[in-house]
Amino acid sequence: MAPHPISEPVVKKDHDLKMSGRALYAADHYPEGLLFAAALRSPHARARILKVTPPELPPGHIYADHRDIPGPNEIPIVNCDTPVLAVDAVQYVGEPILVMAGPDERAVRKLLSRVRVDYEVLEPELDVKTAGTTYCDYNFGRGDVDKAMAEADKTYDEEFETFYQEQAYIEPQGLVVRWEEGKIIARGSMQCPYYVHEALVHAFALPEDKVRVVQDVTGGGFGGKEDFPSNLACLAALCAMKAGGRPVGLFLGRAEDMECSTKRHPSVSRYRAAVKNGRLTALDIDVVFNAGAYTTLTGVVLLRGVASCVGVYKVDNLRVRGRGVKTNTVPCGAYRGFGAPQTVFAVEMFMGHIAGDLGLDPLDFKIAHLAAQGDLTSTSGRYHHPVPLPAMIEDAVKNSGYREKRELCKRQDGRLRRGVGLSLWFHGAGFAGTGERDFIKARVRLVKSADGRVEALASNTDIGQGLKTTFAKIVAHELGIPLDRVTACSPDTDRCPNSGPTVASRSIMTVGELFRRAAVKLREGWADGVEQVFEDDYVQPDYIIPYDYDRCRGDAYATYSWAACVVELEVDLLTGVHRVLGVWGCFDAGTPVDRTILTGQMEGGLLQGIGYSSMEQMKYDRAGRIRNKTFSDYLIPTAMDVPLIKVTLHVEKFPEGPYGAKGAGELPLPGVPAAYLSALEQAMGGIPVRHAPFSAEETLAAVMEAGK
Amino acid sequence: MTYSPPPIVPAGMTPPAEPLMTPPAAPPAASPGPPAPLEFVLNGESAVYAGRGDARLLDVLRDVFRLTSVKCGCREGECGACAVIFNDRLVNSCLVPAGMVALGSVTTLEGFRETERFAVLDRAYARFSAVQCGFCIPGMVLASEALLRRNPRPSPAEIREGLSGNLCRCTGYNAIVEAVTLASKEGEGLW
Numbered sequence: 001m002a003p004h005p006i007s008e009p010v011v012k013k014d015h016d017l018k019m020s021g022r023a024l025y026a027a028d029h030y031p032e033g034l035l036f037a038a039a040l041r042s043p044h045a046r047a048r049i050l051k052v053t054p055p056e057l058p059p060g061h062i063y064a065d066h067r068d069i070p071g072p073n074e075i076p077i078v079n080c081d082t083p084v085l086a087v088d089a090v091q092y093v094g095e096p097i098l099v100m101a102g103p104d105e106r107a108v109r110k111l112l113s114r115v116r117v118d119y120e121v122l123e124p125e126l127d128v129k130t131a132g133t134t135y136c137d138y139n140f141g142r143g144d145v146d147k148a149m150a151e152a153d154k155t156y157d158e159e160f161e162t163f164y165q166e167q168a169y170i171e172p173q174g175l176v177v178r179w180e181e182g183k184i185i186a187r188g189s190m191q192c193p194y195y196v197h198e199a200l201v202h203a204f205a206l207p208e209d210k211v212r213v214v215q216d217v218t219g220g221g222f223g224g225k226e227d228f229p230s231n232l233a234c235l236a237a238l239c240a241m242k243a244g245g246r247p248v249g250l251f252l253g254r255a256e257d258m259e260c261s262t263k264r265h266p267s268v269s270r271y272r273a274a275v276k277n278g279r280l281t282a283l284d285i286d287v288v289f290n291a292g293a294y295t296t297l298t299g300v301v302l303l304r305g306v307a308s309c310v311g312v313y314k315v316d317n318l319r320v321r322g323r324g325v326k327t328n329t330v331p332c333g334a335y336r337g338f339g340a341p342q343t344v345f346a347v348e349m350f351m352g353h354i355a356g357d358l359g360l361d362p363l364d365f366k367i368a369h370l371a372a373q374g375d376l377t378s379t380s381g382r383y384h385h386p387v388p389l390p391a392m393i394e395d396a397v398k399n400s401g402y403r404e405k406r407e408l409c410k411r412q413d414g415r416l417r418r419g420v421g422l423s424l425w426f427h428g429a430g431f432a433g434t435g436e437r438d439f440i441k442a443r444v445r446l447v448k449s450a451d452g453r454v455e456a457l458a459s460n461t462d463i464g465q466g467l468k469t470t471f472a473k474i475v476a477h478e479l480g481i482p483l484d485r486v487t488a489c490s491p492d493t494d495r496c497p498n499s500g501p502t503v504a505s506r507s508i509m510t511v512g513e514l515f516r517r518a519a520v521k522l523r524e525g526w527a528d529g530v531e532q533v534f535e536d537d538y539v540q541p542d543y544i545i546p547y548d549y550d551r552c553r554g555d556a557y558a559t560y561s562w563a564a565c566v567v568e569l570e571v572d573l574l575t576g577v578h579r580v581l582g583v584w585g586c587f588d589a590g591t592p593v594d595r596t597i598l599t600g601q602m603e604g605g606l607l608q609g610i611g612y613s614s615m616e617q618m619k620y621d622r623a624g625r626i627r628n629k630t631f632s633d634y635l636i637p638t639a640m641d642v643p644l645i646k647v648t649l650h651v652e653k654f655p656e657g658p659y660g661a662k663g664a665g666e667l668p669l670p671g672v673p674a675a676y677l678s679a680l681e682q683a684m685g686g687i688p689v690r691h692a693p694f695s696a697e698e699t700l701a702a703v704m705e706a707g708k
Numbered sequence: 709m710t711y712s713p714p715p716i717v718p719a720g721m722t723p724p725a726e727p728l729m730t731p732p733a734a735p736p737a738a739s740p741g742p743p744a745p746l747e748f749v750l751n752g753e754s755a756v757y758a759g760r761g762d763a764r765l766l767d768v769l770r771d772v773f774r775l776t777s778v779k780c781g782c783r784e785g786e787c788g789a790c791a792v793i794f795n796d797r798l799v800n801s802c803l804v805p806a807g808m809v810a811l812g813s814v815t816t817l818e819g820f821r822e823t824e825r826f827a828v829l830d831r832a833y834a835r836f837s838a839v840q841c842g843f844c845i846p847g848m849v850l851a852s853e854a855l856l857r858r859n860p861r862p863s864p865a866e867i868r869e870g871l872s873g874n875l876c877r878c879t880g881y882n883a884i885v886e887a888v889t890l891a892s893k894e895g896e897g898l899w
């Protein structure tokens with residue numbers, strides 16, 4: 001099949017601005033009279049605040065605490081339990097208590113250090129296994145798991161654990177807020193301007209038209225700038241309220257950003273399986289996500305976690321329980337993959353371990369259980385569209401030499417040992433359940449000027465993934481006009497319709513399709529010499545099996561993107577150090593709207609997955625503190641860490657996406673740790689790995705313990 | 709991989725004869741009294757800076773000269789977003805005290821973008837869509853320039869080594885490595 005013409009790469013719309021250093025990010029504007037704000041944050045994981053004694057305020061400085069908040073002291077993020085500022089208790093290390101601003105950032109920080117807070121320190125809840133508060137609890141399944149377990153030839157029972165992952169966008173979070181004639185204007189680094197808008201409207205008790213949020217050029221997000229900018233915007237707006245019209249900037253330093261902003265949920269998953277006649281007959285899965293102190297996005301992150309927990313396999317008897325529990329730690333949130341990486345890691349490792357026990361190569365055992373079109377998903381929805389995994393596996397296996405290498409690695413000795421691992425996964429494309437129809441109700445607008453130029457207006461942000469280019473490509477292609485006549489806006493809530501948040505790999509698939517349909521209307525109604533406006537709204541495809549949120553039943557996703565990945569690495573048994581030799585990924589995100597952009601997304605996500613496999617270590621200590629919060633002790637991959645990343649694209653068109661495109665951004669990450677760590681298992685001579693990331697130190701310890 | 713070395717001189721490699729970066733500066737000393745204005749060359753033109761000598765060059769370039777291509781990603785010499793070229797060497801400007809550049813020459817992307825060599829890199833980066841969020845890019849482009857000046861025909865491994873002091877979270881580096889490879893070919897004779 002010939003590639004679709006829209007997949008032809010172009011020079012990205014924002015290339016010139018960014019390449020030349022002219023693009024202005026949140027901290028680059030230097031508005032007249034800028035004040036700098038910073039928050040005083042809790043040093044304790046759990047404490048009562050007995051008394052706050054601020055120092056005397058020098059002239060030109062601003063102090064604000066919860067008493068200054070005009071509306072409810074709440075940040076709406078699904079629920080409203082996150083306070084803007086602590087009132088009489090703190091729930092995690094880093095929780096903001098008050099905020100100050102002044103013309104010199106260092107002076108403000110010095111002033112903050114002179115605030116005296118008397119705490120009554122309490123015992124924090126830090127262990128998910130004993131945590132007393134459950135924020136969400138999902139239970140679902142089908143068939144008869146107990147019967148299958150009783151009748152099994154053999155049963156398996158393992159526990160898997162994953163830890164934090166920090167988004168580590170290179171631009172730290174930051175924004176600038178000012179009040180102008182009773183209206184808040186906030187601009188900054190963010191993924192979801194309408195989330196920030198909603199938060200400001202809520203906490204400042206303002207009508208919607210009295211808040212304007214504009215996205216600046218944003219230096220990466222990966223989920224980390226989904227909900228967290230709402231917190232920062234409220235803090236800056238509180239100071240701005242008292243600043244007499246002067247703009248107030250709030251820019252996080254790297255350490256504050258790493259310590260206090262959201263990250264990937266740590267998880268503990270217990271997997272039990274029944275096998276009869278060499279076939280998997282039942283899975284019994286219990287997943288616990290560590291939510292941190294407030295609910296934030298945990299409910300939706302966990303939903304994706306449990307929807308992905310059986311991986312790409314078919315299983316008739318299934319029982320799933322998923323819980324999000326509260327601990328006195330930083331609230332977790334969105335990070336590329338959004339709950340799936342945790343359970344995909346568990347199920348892929350588990351399948352590999354069962355295969356090993358049965359004397360099979362993991363790949364053969366996995367292939368024997370692959371789901372196919374029409375089969376039931378974990379939530380008993382359907383895979384409505386073809387499942388192209390067999391062809392993709394062939395591709396990944398051939399490119400990487402998986403089978404030969406796997407064979408070769410069985411016989412090796414000496415200090416350096418190699419291993420090769422493979423994993424398979426899907427990414428449920430777009431928003432979960434009927435969220436698009438019931439909550440998001442996305443709308444886009446095309447404005448054609450009299451001279452025939454077209455502007456595409458939506459609230460989806462280009463955070464590096466290329467939306468300014470890909471949206472414009474879709475519209476230009478559909479209209480049959482040159483790409484330079486179409487521009488995609490930088491979201492501004494005063495002029496862009498709400499097309500929903502930039503999350504869940506939904507922008508191209510869902511919003512891009514709305515643009516395509518709006519462009520069809522414009523093409524059909526095109527009139528020269530006049531301004532024209534066309535809009536389009538989301539309509540749910542009718543094949544969808546409605547998702548029942550209470551019973552966790554139905555189509556969790558409209559369709560699925562697919563991935564197969566192979567990692568080859570070498571381990572030094574004397575030091576435990578891993579060296580990645582190559583990563584091969586085959587991805588199906590439907591029709592690429594731009595082949596080069598899509599490939600870049602896949603490569604970037606693969607490398608983040610490599611980081612999550614081993615080097616990106618972040619945990620909290622017994623006092624609930626995150627100790628490593630800089631790039632010198634939270635290491636992310638450099639250009640040298642993986643010498644070879646090879647991406648191939650498979651195209652299984654999605655009939656409801658623009659030209660067949662479907663969700664892409666999150667696709668490359670979730671299964672990488674399983675491929676990496678099963679390669680590590682092989683290199684270590686079969687020592688099982690049950691947590692991710694898995695460090696060099698742990699490798700050394702495991703090897704020594706096993707006496708290899 | 710947990711033992712990944714500091715990005716300046718990756719382990720297992722012999723350090724290049726000439727260090728790519730200046731060693732981290734000592735923490736700023738106590739206030740040195742009213743500073744004498746300091747002259748240096750900034751993007752090819754003479755410049756005068758009258759502030760404190762212990763200020764970070766990063767802050768001086770951004771706050772005083774408003775050269776906002778110089779980005780701040782960490783302020784501790786780890787990310788390379790603040791990289792500039794100082795006397796022909798790539799340095800992380802967040803670790804350079806402003807006083808150190810007296811009588812020297814500093815090039816930021818604002819200056820480098822006027823060169824023919826930039827135009828070659830520009831086309832190559834564009835060709836591979838090597839710019840995603842763009843925040844690492846000013847540093848990355850200057851690192852590419854510094855590398856090509858030292859080694860006009862680097863192998864992919866040498867490119868990876870040469871750019872290893874600049875973190876990029878978006879691209880996975882492939883596109884950037886390909887872009888530098890292409891630039892080194894297309895820019896034959898320029899470096």
Ligand code: FES
Binds near residue numbers: 781788
């Ligand atoms: S800001 Fe200088 S190296 Fe990160």
Ligand code: FES
Binds near residue numbers: 220840845
């Ligand atoms: S392009 Fe985003 S950090 Fe490099």
